[in-house]
Amino acid sequence: MALTPSSAFTFKTSAFQVPPASNTPYTLLQTHPSLSLLSKCKNMETFKQIHSQFIKLGLHNNPFWLSKLVEFCAVSPFGDLEYALLIFNTIENPSEILWNILIRGYALSSNPELALEIYIKMVSLGNFPNSYSFPFLFKSCSKLMAAQIGKQVHGCVLKLGLESDVYIHTSIITMYAQIGQLGYARQVFDKSCLRDAVSFTALISGYVSRGCLDEARKLFDEIPVRDVVSWNAMISGYSEAGQFEEALNLFEKMGKVKVTPNESTLLSVLSACAHLGALELGKRVASWISDRGLGSNLFLANALIDMYAKCGEIDTARSLFDGIEVKNIVSWNVMIGGYTHGSKYREALAVFRQMQLEYVEPNDVTFLNILPACAHLGALDLGKWIHAYVNKYYYGLQNSSLWTSLIDMYAKCGSIEAAKQVFNGLEIKSLPSWNVMISGLAMHGDAHGAIDLFSKLVEEGIKPDDITFVGVLSACGHGGLVELGRRYFSSMVQDYSVPPKLTHYGCMIDLLGRAGLFDDAKALVETMDMEPDGAIWGSLLGACRIHKNLELGEYAASRLFKLEYNNHGAYVLLSNIYAGAGRWNDVARIRTMLNDNGLKKVPGCTSIEVDSVVHEFLVSDRTHPQGQDIYKMLDEIDRLLEMAGHVPDTSEVHYDMDEEWKEGILSQHSEKLAIAFGLISTKPGTTLRIVKNLRVCSNCHAATKLISKIFNREIIARDRNRFHHFKDGFCSCMDYW
DNA sequence: ATAGGGTTAG
Numbered sequence: 001m002a003l004t005p006s007s008a009f010t011f012k013t014s015a016f017q018v019p020p021a022s023n024t025p026y027t028l029l030q031t032h033p034s035l036s037l038l039s040k041c042k043n044m045e046t047f048k049q050i051h052s053q054f055i056k057l058g059l060h061n062n063p064f065w066l067s068k069l070v071e072f073c074a075v076s077p078f079g080d081l082e083y084a085l086l087i088f089n090t091i092e093n094p095s096e097i098l099w100n101i102l103i104r105g106y107a108l109s110s111n112p113e114l115a116l117e118i119y120i121k122m123v124s125l126g127n128f129p130n131s132y133s134f135p136f137l138f139k140s141c142s143k144l145m146a147a148q149i150g151k152q153v154h155g156c157v158l159k160l161g162l163e164s165d166v167y168i169h170t171s172i173i174t175m176y177a178q179i180g181q182l183g184y185a186r187q188v189f190d191k192s193c194l195r196d197a198v199s200f201t202a203l204i205s206g207y208v209s210r211g212c213l214d215e216a217r218k219l220f221d222e223i224p225v226r227d228v229v230s231w232n233a234m235i236s237g238y239s240e241a242g243q244f245e246e247a248l249n250l251f252e253k254m255g256k257v258k259v260t261p262n263e264s265t266l267l268s269v270l271s272a273c274a275h276l277g278a279l280e281l282g283k284r285v286a287s288w289i290s291d292r293g294l295g296s297n298l299f300l301a302n303a304l305i306d307m308y309a310k311c312g313e314i315d316t317a318r319s320l321f322d323g324i325e326v327k328n329i330v331s332w333n334v335m336i337g338g339y340t341h342g343s344k345y346r347e348a349l350a351v352f353r354q355m356q357l358e359y360v361e362p363n364d365v366t367f368l369n370i371l372p373a374c375a376h377l378g379a380l381d382l383g384k385w386i387h388a389y390v391n392k393y394y395y396g397l398q399n400s401s402l403w404t405s406l407i408d409m410y411a412k413c414g415s416i417e418a419a420k421q422v423f424n425g426l427e428i429k430s431l432p433s434w435n436v437m438i439s440g441l442a443m444h445g446d447a448h449g450a451i452d453l454f455s456k457l458v459e460e461g462i463k464p465d466d467i468t469f470v471g472v473l474s475a476c477g478h479g480g481l482v483e484l485g486r487r488y489f490s491s492m493v494q495d496y497s498v499p500p501k502l503t504h505y506g507c508m509i510d511l512l513g514r515a516g517l518f519d520d521a522k523a524l525v526e527t528m529d530m531e532p533d534g535a536i537w538g539s540l541l542g543a544c545r546i547h548k549n550l551e552l553g554e555y556a557a558s559r560l561f562k563l564e565y566n567n568h569g570a571y572v573l574l575s576n577i578y579a580g581a582g583r584w585n586d587v588a589r590i591r592t593m594l595n596d597n598g599l600k601k602v603p604g605c606t607s608i609e610v611d612s613v614v615h616e617f618l619v620s621d622r623t624h625p626q627g628q629d630i631y632k633m634l635d636e637i638d639r640l641l642e643m644a645g646h647v648p649d650t651s652e653v654h655y656d657m658d659e660e661w662k663e664g665i666l667s668q669h670s671e672k673l674a675i676a677f678g679l680i681s682t683k684p685g686t687t688l689r690i691v692k693n694l695r696v697c698s699n700c701h702a703a704t705k706l707i708s709k710i711f712n713r714e715i716i717a718r719d720r721n722r723f724h725h726f727k728d729g730f731c732s733c734m735d736y737w
Numbered sequence: 738a739t740a741g742g743g744t745t746a747g
Contacts, residue, residue: 063738066738075739095739096739098739100739100740101738101739103739104740132739134740136740167741173741174741227742230742233743263744274746299744299745302746303746306747329746330745333747334746334747365746368747369746
């Protein structure tokens, strides 16, 4: 029968009579070998053996040993509270110490309300609480977030005149601080003259957890003697609030006053270094750690891996990772996250696969780290597997960012319908989930879908943020909805008080430029209250190429080169503009500039997932094991395209002066290779999904439209900018991109 | 003999 306190407190003690305390001197007890026996005990089986041993030796009649036995059951992580109660119930007149131990056990348990029940029982049986009882009671109140009861217990303390006990005093402050009653915590603190580092820190932690860092800092500066816990409270407070510079400043100060950091300090500091990319400090901390032989501390090792990866030293991170003999889930997660963070998506996937081979169970953080890699690579099968896994093992999971990541993954893998399904299935839709859904629709060229969703969001009374408007404005841009775009742009500030950032200006300039409204685009650039960045000049330049605007194109390019002298794509665009205007001398001049600056073309690269494996193709790639079959298919495609009347448009190849390379370059663009591979390695009618690192060229776009018709395949292509759904000879972008 | 401040990644 499971004993509950209420049923247990029947005090059926007739079976045992506890004799009076023995006269064994205390000093003898302290060194008794049985004490180390108990402290080494790791499970109840062993405990029961020790218990019966104690009974044989007659030690159980001694109050000291009795308390040790109950204490083990009540508070050891290997103990058993019900068993503690069982022993307790055999004792006729339990001492206050035993009552307190039991209260402590329940206060630490998952049912802290029982600690309060036992306290009431204790008092109702005529026992008085002492100064030891109250810290346990306050701990229970904190865990229960029970402000009312906490105040009653506080009243009790005052009645008994125990408020000046330093332990009780601190536990009252801690309790009020942890249940969010900072005013009370402050009053207790201010009224008393008991102000040591501990009570200061208790209050500081309260302020920190409510985000009142300035208030916390004021107190921190007043502490007469700060110990390492005080420093940690403040440093980790800054770090968790995103004030990483402040965290590191404080850490430097801590070193100057010669307080030795401990594990917590180092973890906070490494996290701040990771966020700031502060590699130098990170390395100093790393050598400090290894100098003290702390390198094998798993928490620190994981934090170091994270720091190195986020600071760009991914190989150092990897060798640390490989050096850990017994990794935990965090080790795997930070390594995967490090690769994702550094855009090394294939490596992220490889570590994930390794993790599965070693039978390590992934968790939600693993998925949060691996999903962006799936999204970037278009690894839809793995993404789907993760979705199924989450549904199976994390059903009802509250981690809303995981759902947001899944929506984003589906959208970026070209499965906008699946993205919608996940989104619609969400009971609670966080703003980020709305945002990824809106930009997902925008990416897929469903401008009206995105705008409708935005209206729904507003109807639900949710306040959109700057990211929402990036989605809305880019939807308008992809759809060529100029007037609507203008309206949303002005509505941002007016109706939602979201001031436009550079990206919003970028969306608008792209929208206006692509619609050929150069005067408006120029006017917007000139009236902006911030300096235009490369992306803005780049999209203006791109628009100038589409609309053959030589003059503005030259200007935009000159501005862009001042910011990004090595932007190869920009030289190409400008060269295309010159070529379109027949200005061959200028084309040649650009060619020379490229050579002089040693700029290499970013190779076009397209990936396609077949049978859960992501295959990558570069321009004119001949490295694929099925290369021969692919090129055979490519010839077949070109033959059928020609028959269908497709004439390659060579106006965009002029920038490429390499004549022999130019030959056939169009038909060997990476997306065509990927499509050819997709056609030969999937069943007829299967949708092909491809991901390209650059923007699709107009040639491939025209060709892909025809391929979709000739081979009766839906082809979903993601380029640098957006999705194109090719079907039946048409593209969802309506040739506006 | 039982008591106070903080545990870790995104």
